[in-house]
Every structure is written in structure tokens, then in C-alpha cells.
Amino acid sequence: MKKTLMIAAAAAVMMTGIAATEAVASPISKCKACHNATKDKVGPAFAKVVKAYGTPEALAALWDSGFAVADRKVAAEYPKFKKKAKIMTGQYKHLIKGKDHLAIAKALFASVK
Secondary structure: OOHHHHHHHHHHHHHHHHHHHHHHHHOOHHHHOOOOOOOOOOOOOHHHHHHOOOOHHHHHHHOOOOOOHHHHHHOOOOOHHHHHHHHHHHHHHHHHHOOHHHHHHHHHHHHHO
């Protein structure tokens, strides 16, 4: 019984470490389901986002302000992405809101280089 508990405890510790490492290593990994570094997918290419905002701080400021559709530069420039505003708002609330916006923006910018 003790051996089983020790194995379960060790596995739990290892899984926590793996999850924490993945979260730090790639805060935008889930974003890649709809975005690519250089090509448009469901959402705009990260390269377009980088070009539109210029700095990670500017993109983080957009997220800090609530990610209003009217403030989205890429959606304003490309109507096909404005039509997908509800999808993007939902993903923002699920994946980005309440997290470290600057760290996520820096990871996004780094993925384009």
C-alpha cells in the first residue's frame, strides 16, 4: 500500500512539473490552433499581429484594456477577421484574460522571429 501511494505521489509531482514547464515554455501553444507564425489560418498570422502592434507592450495594452473589437488593428484592416470577432473574443476570455498579458505578447512576437 505504501509503495502504491509513493508511486502515485511521485507521478503527481512529475505531472505538476511538466504542466508548469509547458505553461512557461509556450504560453501561446493553444493559440496556434487558429494562428500560424506567417500564414493566415482561422485567425490572422502572428506576423500580421506583430506588424500591426509593433511591440509586445502595445499588444499587451490591448488585452489589458479588454480586447474591444473597435481597438483591434488587424480586424480593422482585414474585414474577414472582423467577421470572426466573436470567436476571437471567446478565445481571449478563455486563453488570455486574467493571465500575464505581456508574457503572452512577448511569446507571440518571439514566435515570428
